[in-house]
Amino acid sequence: MTNLLRNGLVLTGGGARAAYQVGTLRAVAEVLGKRERRPFPIVCGTSAGAINAATLAIHAEDFRRGVAQLVRWWRRIEAPNIYRTDLASLSAHGFRWLASLLGVGAAPKESASMLESDPLHGFLAEVLDLERVQGAIDSGYLHALAINATSYATGHAVTFFQGAETAAPWKRMRRRGERAKITVEHLMASTAIPFVFPAVRVGDDYYMDGSVRQISPLSAALHLGARNLLIVAVGQFVGQARGRNHTPMAYPSFAQTAGHALSSIFLDNLGADVERLLQMNEVVDLLSPGMLAEHGLELRRVNALVLAPSKDLGALAAEYAERLPRGVRTLLRGLGSTQGSGSSFVSYLLFDRDYCDALIELGHNDALARRDEIEAFLDGSLVHMDTLALRDFF
Numbered sequence: 001m002t003n004l005l006r007n008g009l010v011l012t013g014g015g016a017r018a019a020y021q022v023g024t025l026r027a028v029a030e031v032l033g034k035r036e037r038r039p040f041p042i043v044c045g046t047s048a049g050a051i052n053a054a055t056l057a058i059h060a061e062d063f064r065r066g067v068a069q070l071v072r073w074w075r076r077i078e079a080p081n082i083y084r085t086d087l088a089s090l091s092a093h094g095f096r097w098l099a100s101l102l103g104v105g106a107a108p109k110e111s112a113s114m115l116e117s118d119p120l121h122g123f124l125a126e127v128l129d130l131e132r133v134q135g136a137i138d139s140g141y142l143h144a145l146a147i148n149a150t151s152y153a154t155g156h157a158v159t160f161f162q163g164a165e166t167a168a169p170w171k172r173m174r175r176r177g178e179r180a181k182i183t184v185e186h187l188m189a190s191t192a193i194p195f196v197f198p199a200v201r202v203g204d205d206y207y208m209d210g211s212v213r214q215i216s217p218l219s220a221a222l223h224l225g226a227r228n229l230l231i232v233a234v235g236q237f238v239g240q241a242r243g244r245n246h247t248p249m250a251y252p253s254f255a256q257t258a259g260h261a262l263s264s265i266f267l268d269n270l271g272a273d274v275e276r277l278l279q280m281n282e283v284v285d286l287l288s289p290g291m292l293a294e295h296g297l298e299l300r301r302v303n304a305l306v307l308a309p310s311k312d313l314g315a316l317a318a319e320y321a322e323r324l325p326r327g328v329r330t331l332l333r334g335l336g337s338t339q340g341s342g343s344s345f346v347s348y349l350l351f352d353r354d355y356c357d358a359l360i361e362l363g364h365n366d367a368l369a370r371r372d373e374i375e376a377f378l379d380g381s382l383v384h385m386d387t388l389a390l391r392d393f394f
Helices: 015-032 048-058 063-075 087-102 118-127 132-138 184-190 219-223 254-286 289-294 313-318 326-334 340-349 353-368 371-379 385-393
Strands: 007-011 042-046 144-151 157-163 170-172 175-179 200-202 205-209 228-232 303-307
Touching: 007 048, 007 219, 015 048, 015 063, 015 228, 015 313, 015 340, 015 353, 015 371, 042 048, 042 219, 048 063, 048 132, 048 144, 048 184, 063 353, 087 326, 118 184, 132 157, 144 184, 144 219, 157 219, 175 219, 184 200, 184 205, 254 303, 303 353, 303 371, 313 340, 313 353, 326 340, 353 371
Parallel strands: 007 042, 007 228, 042 144, 157 175, 228 303
Antiparallel strands: 144 157, 144 205, 170 175, 200 205
């Protein structure tokens, strides 16, 4: 097996869609079997993927145990675990949110979001023992855990990482890596989708979802030393519109607009970053080690395997939307979530055990369908086939 200190796991954002990652990880654990208990010493997460990443870091001594914990958690999840769903809270908060958008009166600052996410804070504090992360690092089971967020003050993408002493901070154009002791606040900040969930304060700054200004989603894993990346996305890169009914439609609703915006935030930057990775790999392949050393270029090939849904998760969400609490259904219906691609917006908020179970099953089946590629990646033999495979994928 390849040098495991080079293996990095990148879990992207996507609200309830992150249940798909759990199914994928379950399949990876099955492919691994008992060969290796700690395949990913570098774990990076954004938005809901940050929660999955933190769980794996807590159980870094046994990857399969961490995955099993995620499966149990996502299979029993409900919307009230994540945000307030009672009609009274939704109505009061909704009026304050509308007032803040329209600038009517002195609307409180905390109301600049559609939903209140304080239940998630309490839930994470109860189920995640983040004190174990440092123990995993000290024991050598984990090299680093990285959580991505976006600063409201600067607009910079910030990666908070907790890792071994050899893991160094970094600073690039409009993004940086900052050493920190990961807390629930970091996870809440990473999941704070603008307009949907409130901003979260970490230190002296407020933060929003880490996907918003994340122009290079793979950079954190690379800075932390990963050279083999397993990337689990939560949206399709190709073919998402196939089979859709393209009859004339009404003017786009808020939910449709928001759905496309979130898809762009969570997916487009990842696709662009992987394309850059492919191009850099081709450059490295053309240059000999001697030429690289002669010109002082510290370039290395980075192998990557991207796993993503075979189905449109927005369309799948439409089948389960009626399972949301009544108050949430009313709110989303008013925003146009039942029109056309508005179901894509619903898919990010549909924290329902049946929907999440369907995503877990889909992720599991999709990953097992690519079992040979996963085995090649884990064995370190996925070296020259990745460029062709990824180019076809994108």
